[in-house]
Amino acid sequence: xxxxxxxxxxxxxxxxxxxxxxxxxxxxxxxxxxxxxxxxxxxxxxxxxxxxxxxxxxxxxxxxxxxxxxxxxxxxxxxxxxxxxxxxxxxxxxxxxxxxxxxxxx
Numbered sequence: 001x002x003x004x005x006x007x008x009x010x011x012x013x014x015x016x017x018x019x020x021x022x023x024x025x026x027x028x029x030x031x032x033x034x035x036x037x038x039x040x041x042x043x044x045x046x047x048x049x050x051x052x053x054x055x056x057x058x059x060x061x062x063x064x065x066x067x068x069x070x071x072x073x074x075x076x077x078x079x080x081x082x083x084x085x086x087x088x089x090x091x092x093x094x095x096x097x098x099x100x101x102x103x104x105x106x
Contacts, residue, residue: 009054015065015078016048023069029053030077032061042070060084 019025024042031037031053043049055061062080 010052011054012050012052013063013065013081014048014050016046017067017075019045019067019069021069023071025067025069027051027065027067029063029065031063033057039068055083055085058085 013029015027015029017025022045025045025047026039026041027037027043027049028039029037029051033055037051037053040049040051053063061083063083064077064080066075066077068074
């Protein structure tokens, strides 16, 4: 199951992994839009990192991340996370966010 995004909005993505030897880790995100993050880091083993990305075009993307340790040993790519956009821009979303305090929830 994927997630829905809005075009030109910055989104946060988080990941973490544990190196079996406790060594520091680098990460690379493949955004499936012709770009990647390049190698980011190093980060401590087990440390959760957050990276942002903005989608420019309305289509489905399958993003993935991989890790490598300080000696260059790389993991496989993660399972894909599918990111897609609603068919129509939800104009009512801004209205609901702005006036959510007046709606009652059951």
